[in-house]
């Protein structure tokens with residue numbers, strides 16, 4: 001497949017909007033020679049401002065800029081005091097960082113099935129809760145959520161904390177309420193393939209002062225800081241172990257500019273996404289992923305559920321051959337079974353219960369003996385396995401034009417006709 005034939009632009013939503021505003025903001029930080037957030041020659045307070053922008057956007061009390069979404073997950077679980085003897089419930093459609101964050105705390109990941117929203121199935125969550133359950137880690141995958149209100153209600157009823165991973169759904173909402181405002185803690189990522197980006201970056205948000213203070217200490221050097229940005233070690237509740245995941249002023253400068261563009265970016269993706277869903281629905285029996293609140297979908301992916309794996313495979317192959325791919329490597333328009341570490345059973349370290357070092361913890365920890373019969377290989381989650389086997393995925397960048405959407409729909413229609421489907 002040559003680049004010329006590839007019909008779809010690259011994904012990487014926020015990258016298309018990197019421009020003069022970001023250059024100006026970064027330049028200001030450099031000219032002030034103050035790229036560190038806590039002190040410097042002429043501190044510009046970009047991280048502080050960015051955190052405030054996120055509090056305002058989500059209606060939350062506290063926000064903490066960090067250097068990645070993966071770090072944000074680890075910090076959040078640490079703030080929630082998760083460790084050996086605990087289990088964290090998480091869905092089968094996720095990203096490897098969700099699992100690694102749990103394993104590195106010394107706790108056990110417990111898989112929960114998904115439904116056709118591609119979000120955690122509330123009924124399976126009810127079935128999976130045990131006396132060891134401490135946190136429900138929900139993941140708003142591929143731009144939107146599912147029955148998040150029901151999940152939160154179940155968690156509250158069982159006295160469990162909710163950690164909301166909103167890395168893939170920045171700028172999305174559910175029935176008028178922003179995603180990132182549901183969990184006790186929510187995290188975001190600003191890595192390149194996210195709705196807004198600084199290449200690397202993340203944020204942790206919450207409303208509880210104690211969770212915030214712990215997260216702050218964990219993201220830094222294990223302690224609080226005073227108003228002058230100097231470490232203070234006296235508070236016995238904040239004598240922890242830090243992981244050095246601070247956000248730099250340069251990152252925050254870019255993100256301040258990107259945040260102002262986020263709603264424009266998601267509106268463009270949502271428009272293209274709705275266009276594709278409307279045009280493709282019904283072709284060869286396909287139906288879109290169930291989106292409970294289409295107006296709240298941030299739009300970066302269209303997930304298509306085909307009647308069976310054979311139809312899915314044939315349609316993907318035929319439409320790829322007709323140019324529905326991205327770039328010379330032919331990414332995009334893939335079977336979900338090729339979606340790598342987003343599928344629980346593709347995470348070899350999980351399936352094979354690899355430990356954090358050769359001693360094998362957390363799996364070998366006596367405090368975790370309760371999890372001896374938990375399984376992680378394919379076959380563990382019936383609904384997820386079925387959905388993955390017969391679904392395909394299109395990424396929907398904000399620069400995808402209406403004309404290209406029409407062209408994609410026409411190619412799918414032609415492929416179905418040619419295949420007699």
Ligand SMILES: Cc1ncc(COP(=O)(O)O)c(C=O)c1O
Pocket residue numbers: 067068069070071094095097098139165167168189190191200201202
């Ligand atoms: C659902 C989800 N969680 C967490 C992350 C981790 O974010 P980062 O790449 O910034 O570490 C990602 C991003 O890749 C993600 O998609």
